[in-house]
Amino acid sequence: MSFSRRKVLAGLAGVGALGVAGGGFRFWLGRPAQTLEHDYQLIAAPVDVELLPGHITPAWGYGGQVPGLELRGRQGDWLRVRFTNQLPDETTIHWHGIRLPLEMDGVPFVSQLPVRPGESFDYRFQLPDAGSFWYHPHSASGEQLGRGLVGPIIVEEREPTGFEHDHVLSLKSWHVDASGAFTPFSVPREAARGGTPGVLSTVNGVHAPTLELPAGQIVRLRLLNLDNTVTYRLNLAGAEARIYALDGNPIEPRPFGKGYWLGPGMRIELGLRVPAAGTELALRNGPLRLATLRAVAATGVVASSWPARLPANPIAEPDLAAAETLRFNFEWVGAVSADLSPDAMPSFWQINGQAWDMADKSCAERPIARLKLGKSYIFELRNLSQYQHPIHLHGMTFKVLDSNRQRIIPYFTDTYLLGKNETARVAVVADNPGIWMFHCHVVDHMETGLMGAIEVA
Numbered sequence: 001m002s003f004s005r006r007k008v009l010a011g012l013a014g015v016g017a018l019g020v021a022g023g024g025f026r027f028w029l030g031r032p033a034q035t036l037e038h039d040y041q042l043i044a045a046p047v048d049v050e051l052l053p054g055h056i057t058p059a060w061g062y063g064g065q066v067p068g069l070e071l072r073g074r075q076g077d078w079l080r081v082r083f084t085n086q087l088p089d090e091t092t093i094h095w096h097g098i099r100l101p102l103e104m105d106g107v108p109f110v111s112q113l114p115v116r117p118g119e120s121f122d123y124r125f126q127l128p129d130a131g132s133f134w135y136h137p138h139s140a141s142g143e144q145l146g147r148g149l150v151g152p153i154i155v156e157e158r159e160p161t162g163f164e165h166d167h168v169l170s171l172k173s174w175h176v177d178a179s180g181a182f183t184p185f186s187v188p189r190e191a192a193r194g195g196t197p198g199v200l201s202t203v204n205g206v207h208a209p210t211l212e213l214p215a216g217q218i219v220r221l222r223l224l225n226l227d228n229t230v231t232y233r234l235n236l237a238g239a240e241a242r243i244y245a246l247d248g249n250p251i252e253p254r255p256f257g258k259g260y261w262l263g264p265g266m267r268i269e270l271g272l273r274v275p276a277a278g279t280e281l282a283l284r285n286g287p288l289r290l291a292t293l294r295a296v297a298a299t300g301v302v303a304s305s306w307p308a309r310l311p312a313n314p315i316a317e318p319d320l321a322a323a324e325t326l327r328f329n330f331e332w333v334g335a336v337s338a339d340l341s342p343d344a345m346p347s348f349w350q351i352n353g354q355a356w357d358m359a360d361k362s363c364a365e366r367p368i369a370r371l372k373l374g375k376s377y378i379f380e381l382r383n384l385s386q387y388q389h390p391i392h393l394h395g396m397t398f399k400v401l402d403s404n405r406q407r408i409i410p411y412f413t414d415t416y417l418l419g420k421n422e423t424a425r426v427a428v429v430a431d432n433p434g435i436w437m438f439h440c441h442v443v444d445h446m447e448t449g450l451m452g453a454i455e456v457a
């Protein structure tokens with residue numbers, strides 16, 4: 001199978017989807033102010049998919065597919081998405097990792113009102129950083145992400161990078177049984193531990209696919225963890241691969257080595273030298289095969305040398321000497337209370353003694369930290385639990401400085417996988433005014449308390 005979608009989005013080819021219920025397609029929202037805009041119509045709607053052969057799963061998709069329609073833009077350009085909700089429930093879209101104004105951040109009752117069934121909302125923002133990002137609801141997240149409302153958003157560099165081949169691999173494990181029916185997205189006893197994992201792994205919506213890559217070429221693989229729960233222990237035994245970017249930000253290329261732990265919401269970009277035609281590589285999560293990468297005879301030029309480091313994104317460098325340190329404790333506090341109403345999510349997790357309550361719309365009015373606009377801060381992140389938490393901040397990109405558990409080469413990211421009992425320090429310039437969510441991206445940890453708001457003013 002071919003898994004490059006660039007052709008579809010390269011021009012008006014996508015218009016073929018017009019008229020298909022739940023379809024997504026490119027179109028113009030009237031006359032653009034400038035031509036450097038990328039316009040999409042994006043519809044969220046139920047879509048039946050065949051994840052297990054011969055069985056229908058009643059998924060929810062963006063643009064009639066799971067994972068959702070791949071959105072592409074170019075660094076510095078604007079992205080305009082007319083979003084229409086054809087789901088039975090209200091929803092929003094959050095653009096994970098993209099630094100944008102609060103009104104576009106997609107958090108219900110903080111950024112915007114929820115988009116109700118039948119309504120539309122226009123998202124419009126500039127793309128300051130090149131890299132691999134993703135989008136998903138920030139509303140009833142366990143169910144909505146669990147049913148398939150996740151999609152990649154790729155921001156291309158303004159100048160050629162030296163990579164001729166670019167492949168997006170969206171990873172998602174599904175909460176389905178043997179008949180393709182959904183199982184619970186969150187079970188209290190799992191939410192109180194590592195989170196409720198899906199059981200059927202997929203890459204680009206297909207279980208254990210074989211993906212063809214051009215033999216002898218160096219390709220850019222964008223691996224996106226769009227999962228509710230699972231941290232993938234990615235490995236590519238026998239491959240000659242280098243890490244080029246983490247979570248949408250370039251690093252000095254280094255060998256992929258034995259592998260990388262990619263938590264929910266995180267992304268890694270690899271350069272891979274595809275071996276000789278006929279050779280197969282296994283992309284695995286620990287011992288489990290996620291996909292087979294098969295080298296096929298390529299026409300055209302023989303592989304070049306490794307591309308240079310990707311250009312840095314324009315992220316403000318924190319002033320560590322002047323930075324104030326703030327401490328955040330991530331803690332398990334739970335016990336399932338007996339008088340819990342059937343609709344309420346239990347509370348198992350806290351940040352600095354406060355649990356977020358998904359049912360309480362006023363939580364964002366009580367931020368766990370208040371930052372002064374323009375100042376630098378160091379966050380000391382302390383995991384007081386036995387479980388990993390991919391800690392994600394909206395609105396700003398932070399720099400990971402150090403950890404008491406692993407050697408860190410400082411890098412910019414939007415999500416840091418905080419290991420059990422780990423303390424890590426990250427630094428950020430509070431350069432984006434607003435109320436920003438700060439949460440664990442294990443969705444059922446987030447929904448059972450592990451979220452807070454950070455105010456920048």
Ligand SMILES: [Cu+2]
Pocket residue numbers: 388389390440441442445446450
């Ligand atoms: Cu967590």
